[in-house]
Amino acid sequence: MAEQIIFYILAAVIATFSIMAVSTKRIIRSATFLLFVLLSVAGLYLILGYQYLMAVQIAVYAGGIMVLFIFAILLTHKPGESAPSKPIAKRLLIALLSVGGLAFCTHIIVHNVSKVYSYSLGTTGSDIKYIGLTMMGTDKYQYLLAFEAISMLILACIIGGIMVARKRK
Amino acid sequence: MNYSQPLELSHVTAWLDEVLRGAMPEFWALLIEYVLIGVVLLTLYAVLALILIYAERKITAFFQSRLGPNRVGKWGIVQSVADMVKILIKEIIYVKKVDKVLFYVAPFFMIVASMLTFGAIPFGQGLQVVDFNIGVFYVLAVSSLGIIGVLLAGWSSNNKYSMVGAMRSGAQFVSYELSAGLALMTMVVLSGTMQLSEIVESQRYCWNLFNGHISAVIAFVIYLISGHAETNRGPFDLPEAESELIAGYHTEYSGLQFGFFYLAEYLNMFIIAAIATTVFLGGWMPIQVKGWDTFNQIMWYIPSYLWFFAKAAVLVFISLWVRWSFPRLRIDQLLNLEWKYLLPINLVNIFVMVLLVLSGLTLTGLFPNVFGN
Amino acid sequence: MSGNYFSGLFKGVKSLLVGMGETWKELWTKKVTAEYPENRKTTLFVSDRWRATLTMPHDENNEHACTSCKVCETNCPNGTIQVIQKVIETEEGKKKKVLDRYLYDLGMCTFCNLCVLTCPSDAIVFSKDFENATFTRDRLKEQLNKEGSKLREKKKEVKPEAEKSAPEAE
Amino acid sequence: MYELIINFLEGPVPMEAYLIVSSIMFFAGIYGFIARKNLMMMLISIELMLNAADLNFAVFNRYLYPEQPEGMFFTLFGIAIAACETAVAIAIIINIYRNLQDVDVEELNQLKG
Amino acid sequence: METIKKLILEKLPEAVIEDKQPLCVSVEPKQVHLLMETLYNNPEYNFDVLLKVIGMDWGEKLGVIYFLTGSKDLFAKEIVVKTATADRENPLLYSLTDLYETALLNEREIYAMFGIRFINNPDMRKFFLNEDWIGYPLRKDYDGAPALNPMKVESKEIQDVTRRLTEVDGKIQEERIDIFEVDDYIINIGPQHPSTHGVMHFRTALDGEIIKKIDVHSGYIHRGIEKLSENLGYHQILHFTDRLDYLSANINRHCLCMCIEKAAEIEVPERAQYIRTILDELTRIESHLLGWAAQCNDLGATTAFVYGMREREMILHIFEKVCGGRLIMNQNVIGGVMFDIYPEFQKEVKEFIPYMREKLIEYDRFFSHNVIALGRMIGIGVLKQEDAVSYAITGPAGRASGWSCDVRKHKAYSLYDQVEFKEVIRKEGDSYARYLNRLDEIAESLHIIEQLIDNIPEGSFQTKTKPIIRIPEGEYYQSVEAGRGVFSVFIDSRGDKTPYRLKFRSPSMSLVSAMPLICKGEKLADFIGIGGSMDYVIPDIDR
Amino acid sequence: MDSSSLFLVVLLTGITLVVAGLGMAILISPRSFNLQKTESYECGLPTKGSSWMQFKVGYYLYAILYLMFDVEAIFLFPWSTVVRDLGLAGLFSIAFFIGVLALGLAYAWKKGVLKWM
Amino acid sequence: MDVKDVKIKGIPYAEFKHNDYLEDYVKELQANGVNVVVSKLDELINWGRSNSMWPLIFATSCCGIEFMATAAAHHDIARFGMEVVRNSPRQSDVMIVAGTIVHKMAPLLKRVYDQMAEPKYVLAMGGCAISGGPFVDSYHVVEGVEKIVPVDVYVPGCPPRPESLFYGLMQLQRKVKLEQFFFNKER
Numbered sequence A: 001m002a003e004q005i006i007f008y009i010l011a012a013v014i015a016t017f018s019i020m021a022v023s024t025k026r027i028i029r030s031a032t033f034l035l036f037v038l039l040s041v042a043g044l045y046l047i048l049g050y051q052y053l054m055a056v057q058i059a060v061y062a063g064g065i066m067v068l069f070i071f072a073i074l075l076t077h078k079p080g081e082s083a084p085s086k087p088i089a090k091r092l093l094i095a096l097l098s099v100g101g102l103a104f105c106t107h108i109i110v111h112n113v114s115k116v117y118s119y120s121l122g123t124t125g126s127d128i129k130y131i132g133l134t135m136m137g138t139d140k141y142q143y144l145l146a147f148e149a150i151s152m153l154i155l156a157c158i159i160g161g162i163m164v165a166r167k168r169k
Numbered sequence B: 001m002n003y004s005q006p007l008e009l010s011h012v013t014a015w016l017d018e019v020l021r022g023a024m025p026e027f028w029a030l031l032i033e034y035v036l037i038g039v040v041l042l043t044l045y046a047v048l049a050l051i052l053i054y055a056e057r058k059i060t061a062f063f064q065s066r067l068g069p070n071r072v073g074k075w076g077i078v079q080s081v082a083d084m085v086k087i088l089i090k091e092i093i094y095v096k097k098v099d100k101v102l103f104y105v106a107p108f109f110m111i112v113a114s115m116l117t118f119g120a121i122p123f124g125q126g127l128q129v130v131d132f133n134i135g136v137f138y139v140l141a142v143s144s145l146g147i148i149g150v151l152l153a154g155w156s157s158n159n160k161y162s163m164v165g166a167m168r169s170g171a172q173f174v175s176y177e178l179s180a181g182l183a184l185m186t187m188v189v190l191s192g193t194m195q196l197s198e199i200v201e202s203q204r205y206c207w208n209l210f211n212g213h214i215s216a217v218i219a220f221v222i223y224l225i226s227g228h229a230e231t232n233r234g235p236f237d238l239p240e241a242e243s244e245l246i247a248g249y250h251t252e253y254s255g256l257q258f259g260f261f262y263l264a265e266y267l268n269m270f271i272i273a274a275i276a277t278t279v280f281l282g283g284w285m286p287i288q289v290k291g292w293d294t295f296n297q298i299m300w301y302i303p304s305y306l307w308f309f310a311k312a313a314v315l316v317f318i319s320l321w322v323r324w325s326f327p328r329l330r331i332d333q334l335l336n337l338e339w340k341y342l343l344p345i346n347l348v349n350i351f352v353m354v355l356l357v358l359s360g361l362t363l364t365g366l367f368p369n370v371f372g373n
Numbered sequence C: 001m002s003g004n005y006f007s008g009l010f011k012g013v014k015s016l017l018v019g020m021g022e023t024w025k026e027l028w029t030k031k032v033t034a035e036y037p038e039n040r041k042t043t044l045f046v047s048d049r050w051r052a053t054l055t056m057p058h059d060e061n062n063e064h065a066c067t068s069c070k071v072c073e074t075n076c077p078n079g080t081i082q083v084i085q086k087v088i089e090t091e092e093g094k095k096k097k098v099l100d101r102y103l104y105d106l107g108m109c110t111f112c113n114l115c116v117l118t119c120p121s122d123a124i125v126f127s128k129d130f131e132n133a134t135f136t137r138d139r140l141k142e143q144l145n146k147e148g149s150k151l152r153e154k155k156k157e158v159k160p161e162a163e164k165s166a167p168e169a170e
Numbered sequence D: 001m002y003e004l005i006i007n008f009l010e011g012p013v014p015m016e017a018y019l020i021v022s023s024i025m026f027f028a029g030i031y032g033f034i035a036r037k038n039l040m041m042m043l044i045s046i047e048l049m050l051n052a053a054d055l056n057f058a059v060f061n062r063y064l065y066p067e068q069p070e071g072m073f074f075t076l077f078g079i080a081i082a083a084c085e086t087a088v089a090i091a092i093i094i095n096i097y098r099n100l101q102d103v104d105v106e107e108l109n110q111l112k113g
Numbered sequence E: 001m002e003t004i005k006k007l008i009l010e011k012l013p014e015a016v017i018e019d020k021q022p023l024c025v026s027v028e029p030k031q032v033h034l035l036m037e038t039l040y041n042n043p044e045y046n047f048d049v050l051l052k053v054i055g056m057d058w059g060e061k062l063g064v065i066y067f068l069t070g071s072k073d074l075f076a077k078e079i080v081v082k083t084a085t086a087d088r089e090n091p092l093l094y095s096l097t098d099l100y101e102t103a104l105l106n107e108r109e110i111y112a113m114f115g116i117r118f119i120n121n122p123d124m125r126k127f128f129l130n131e132d133w134i135g136y137p138l139r140k141d142y143d144g145a146p147a148l149n150p151m152k153v154e155s156k157e158i159q160d161v162t163r164r165l166t167e168v169d170g171k172i173q174e175e176r177i178d179i180f181e182v183d184d185y186i187i188n189i190g191p192q193h194p195s196t197h198g199v200m201h202f203r204t205a206l207d208g209e210i211i212k213k214i215d216v217h218s219g220y221i222h223r224g225i226e227k228l229s230e231n232l233g234y235h236q237i238l239h240f241t242d243r244l245d246y247l248s249a250n251i252n253r254h255c256l257c258m259c260i261e262k263a264a265e266i267e268v269p270e271r272a273q274y275i276r277t278i279l280d281e282l283t284r285i286e287s288h289l290l291g292w293a294a295q296c297n298d299l300g301a302t303t304a305f306v307y308g309m310r311e312r313e314m315i316l317h318i319f320e321k322v323c324g325g326r327l328i329m330n331q332n333v334i335g336g337v338m339f340d341i342y343p344e345f346q347k348e349v350k351e352f353i354p355y356m357r358e359k360l361i362e363y364d365r366f367f368s369h370n371v372i373a374l375g376r377m378i379g380i381g382v383l384k385q386e387d388a389v390s391y392a393i394t395g396p397a398g399r400a401s402g403w404s405c406d407v408r409k410h411k412a413y414s415l416y417d418q419v420e421f422k423e424v425i426r427k428e429g430d431s432y433a434r435y436l437n438r439l440d441e442i443a444e445s446l447h448i449i450e451q452l453i454d455n456i457p458e459g460s461f462q463t464k465t466k467p468i469i470r471i472p473e474g475e476y477y478q479s480v481e482a483g484r485g486v487f488s489v490f491i492d493s494r495g496d497k498t499p500y501r502l503k504f505r506s507p508s509m510s511l512v513s514a515m516p517l518i519c520k521g522e523k524l525a526d527f528i529g530i531g532g533s534m535d536y537v538i539p540d541i542d543r
Numbered sequence F: 001m002d003s004s005s006l007f008l009v010v011l012l013t014g015i016t017l018v019v020a021g022l023g024m025a026i027l028i029s030p031r032s033f034n035l036q037k038t039e040s041y042e043c044g045l046p047t048k049g050s051s052w053m054q055f056k057v058g059y060y061l062y063a064i065l066y067l068m069f070d071v072e073a074i075f076l077f078p079w080s081t082v083v084r085d086l087g088l089a090g091l092f093s094i095a096f097f098i099g100v101l102a103l104g105l106a107y108a109w110k111k112g113v114l115k116w117m
Numbered sequence G: 001m002d003v004k005d006v007k008i009k010g011i012p013y014a015e016f017k018h019n020d021y022l023e024d025y026v027k028e029l030q031a032n033g034v035n036v037v038v039s040k041l042d043e044l045i046n047w048g049r050s051n052s053m054w055p056l057i058f059a060t061s062c063c064g065i066e067f068m069a070t071a072a073a074h075h076d077i078a079r080f081g082m083e084v085v086r087n088s089p090r091q092s093d094v095m096i097v098a099g100t101i102v103h104k105m106a107p108l109l110k111r112v113y114d115q116m117a118e119p120k121y122v123l124a125m126g127g128c129a130i131s132g133g134p135f136v137d138s139y140h141v142v143e144g145v146e147k148i149v150p151v152d153v154y155v156p157g158c159p160p161r162p163e164s165l166f167y168g169l170m171q172l173q174r175k176v177k178l179e180q181f182f183f184n185k186e187r
Ligand code: SF4
Pocket: C065, C066, C067, C068, C069, C070, C071, C072, C073, C083, C118, C119, C120, C121, C122, C123, C124
């Protein structure tokens, strides 16, 4: 029961702040609201029993990406400067479309997804050793290759990021 | 081996649990327990902060051949209480130019980050609130929330000093978080688990610091350095560098809001020491020697939380010692230290540790009957 | 390059350790702090020559030595001293100017000692009572001669210069 | 009434609830991505969408195939890739800003034309 | 000197040369620059040090006195150049900033005090006073009515614009110049800042953490001492000197006393000379200790600060026992010293010397080799020798740039010709050299005291002087080596009991004027560290 | 008493601390108002221009490096717990992983990113 | 609360100077009448305030150096718990004006004072801050900071020795200890 209450609180937080994040004028606030959303998502992971995911979500998003965001905002925006949106008419239209899309999705979800799942609080995903072994294995459903590929991706990102950001006019 | 542990607090908690469960439905028992945990945690947090502030001021004074606070209570022992009372009723100023929302949110991040880490520390046998199986990683992840607080505080203050301070802080934090993480990872390799309680258990007969000898010592030093850098304390106090930036990122904060930053700073210092104690120095585990049962029994008479606080106190002292011995680093020195020294050394160190573990050259590997669990 | 890297590292670490050694030593040296106000009756060090406030010594007959000649007033560089005279009639019926009020502003004095040095009759001295903080500005404006005090009749006696300049001789 | 709420709250959270939450995030992201002209804002919106997807992976994993951590791994890799993507995207934004002193999409379009 | 005279007459036949000590040349404003150029490039002895720039109000004329000497052998030759203009409404003179950097701030000061504006000076704002100050305080006809310049408490935004006067074809043009670029990030360091050593105000344009430009503001402690002095008798003036550079209080006062004694021909007893010299050196140690402590504090080593202050306190105790003052000593008087030493004085000083030596070693171990400190001092804030000369930077900072500029060596006064000591000179010119110089000078001062302390002769410590001292008409100069460099006094007397004009040359002003140069391109943190290594005292600048 | 709910308890404790503290302070602390108080402090002078500055991109480059290593860490941590079980094979795969990243660091070093600008 | 209850370690009540000021002050307070609970709370608050005065050093000249000496080992202001020198006015409680205040500085002093958080106190240290001291007659010197901001305690001297400053701080502590926090209209 507690789980449900917490879930609904988190869901409310996510819903409000994701909407606020995309609609607020001040960009740094928007980033902060995004952070709230991300942290709540971390909370959802925790409810789902993926503790490791939660920690990863916090570490990467709160520690890494947010710092990056804030730095980037500091680099490109003045405090108090607001980020403009498209004209109100256009915005309304887009909002309508989004709400429409949301309604459509909800409809599908409610009508199709219900009762096809089995929920169990298994321990998969919460045992860190199991994750480690799975990640380093080469069998089916094991991810060594992806893991190594990530390293290449990261390398590419470092080089790309540095090159792009350092490029002078 | 079961030793008698008369002063252990876990007896009290177990008894309390029993009584509550006996007296009321489980839901309410749990609720009361949670509230109790919260209250205890809060008290411990505040009391520790007060003690730390007092200790720092006193020890600083001794390093500087002064006496330090000695007029409020005997030896000035309630000095920090007076400070707390004062700051509680100090005006909180509204500065027009600040970004109100973020300005108020920033201290939350500071406090919550340190509180969440604080909750994960095993203070003694069975005295750990949050014990995730990803313990070490959790601590790292959560502590990175603090930086958001600093960055937001600096940015929202709309003050030039704060801004410079926040930027410095960001660069500093992102650098040192890495080293701290890698140093802890080295120890995870050694203990084979991330759960803090298990890490402590695994050090029953041999502290990790000795178990992994060279490699562990290097990791220990690196962790202490980067831990301090993360907490923005001297000689890494660039973000609030008093002689340069007035008060750095919290220049515009007043009253209790400033108090929170102040509080979190001291608590973070303790948390770093506590984590280091847990991971490197055997946490709350009393000194044990395999086979010497009487000795072990005597050691167990000293309750585990005292062991823990004693070990942490030594580390806190070292941190103060360092703080009051060195001049402040400049930002480029700071980053050099991290990226050119600590990080490469750390990467190599992990490999050394892996080799040590795999080849059985750790102390437990070499002398399993003396040190093995 | 790599040699530099490591020797630099070790040298640096060594210098830091030496520095920490010094603070460690200081940790155990005797603390130099003098504990005012606990020591104010015992070990408090205040030199006898310390100039804390100007005073006008009165003897047991409530008599002072100031002839109200105003030398101190003219010598004072910033008008700290105000000598207010009044005219009285002596026994012989002569009109004579004597000291009415000797006003001294402690909050303004620069403690340059010129007044004491130049006073021809040594009527004023500096005391070393330094506890003078007050809550109001007016309290610092003092009247040095006591109520009802009068000039001490004295035989002209010239003190040697050396003694005069050192107040502790008083 | 009380009973109703209790009944509703009994048991695990229904899967639809998760999915709806993630849909809200996703469509908020879409709205932001289209409605805002600022590059940083667009990036933030993308971040929202990515998170929604990540959340779905985890939810599907937990509810549909609880015995295998596939979804979780996808989330893990998803987060990693999101991080890389953000880093490069921001690098590009900074570069654009340095050249144009602005991070407005419309300005960009004008420049292109 | 004869050759110089000839040289001057050759170039400027209409120059009026008065043959006194030092040689005095008066020329028309238009020719000053030419004359200076000649002297500057004089092959035999370059007059490349503009030691003093003294604004003067001679009654009907306003003008400037320049005191020149050479860096090669300081004070070996001295020349005084005078120039004046009769236009009191809009006095204009020519700037010397292209020859001597030190002229910049001095000319701005003269503008504030006398209203003389200098053509070609790149930055003609008032120094010390606010731009809207009415009247020129040091002019003889200054109206000091408080109503004219009431105290205001509303803060005003600082306008970063300056005026520049240039002469184009004989016509004076005035242009307004912005000091900073439009989008510079300007941050105020000071006046209420822990590390500006008082109330200096640097407007600093930053680029990230790097300093792009510094604009020096001063006057937050301008107390008008020179004006006050013009209404006070000579022994009343003395107490101001302690409050100029309060860390060299005794040395400053010594200087003024010597100047007055020289002028009034008062003999100072031997014993007083000894006491003065010993106390001077103790003052120097105290000042350097504080300098060291403050520099360490600026670098973030609070503990070092406390150690330095601890040792300094020992000296203060000695001071307090001698003269009843700790910081402001009021010890020297015209014709001697105010108080004789106390009986245990010698013993205590002799105890202090080995103690201090021990502590110097401790400082060395504690801070001088600390790798962090080294990184923050070596190669930071490099001041080249020619810059030091051009900015007339003397004292430990000047000597750290390789310029031998110790007055005690070059123009010995008091007992300095009888004692043996080394002038500490380093070549590097960076913060570290200044830092080490200060510590080494403490050792040298200890050495000097050691030589004197046992030989204090018996006798009187004061010559009796008249209650009112009059100085014969004339101009008098006296220089001493204060804690921060050459401190000197200029008295223009008209034979009254008060000076007609009294001017102090403060070493700190030069130090500050070089800050924009040596801090450019350094980091913000280093700027603070450099400030610490220069060790200026602000009331000394502002007076 | 599972960790997740305890985690929540700790979180709430932290938030309570701030909320309660601030609430109380705002309620009872004295208040005064004047115009200058609400302006920002800069050595006692009015600020000129915006407090925002065009910061050096150097800060950002460090952040990129950090993020990358952070991402690396999330993969390394699971690995580090199973080092013993994996043996040499694990060592090699991870050596490749770290080696590639070290290349990144080396690249940054060479490009002078690590030199503060 | 009675004046006599205001105890300062080390100096008995009778040996303090200017006690009459405090007595008047208390009389005024008592005339208003305060209930007991509140006054006990007040006592606690005042105890905290008076023992934790974080100074903001407005040091302009010589007296500032004496303050440094006060903070250093020999005198050690830390004994009073006042070594936490905050450079930001937002975080400090007592402004110690040490040194001459000149016309150019006056707006700054006012501004910094204004920016301090309540409760705030001002201590004028040295002749200059009290009255202009040696420079009263100057055209550019403010005749005492009381012209700009309200001063709570005056510490005469030129410069006052560190002990004098301590004495002044203790006077201030005494004043603070008598203050009324609740239902106070003034502050
Ligand atoms: S104190 Fe001395 S100088 Fe002053 S009026 Fe009296 S007698 Fe004259």
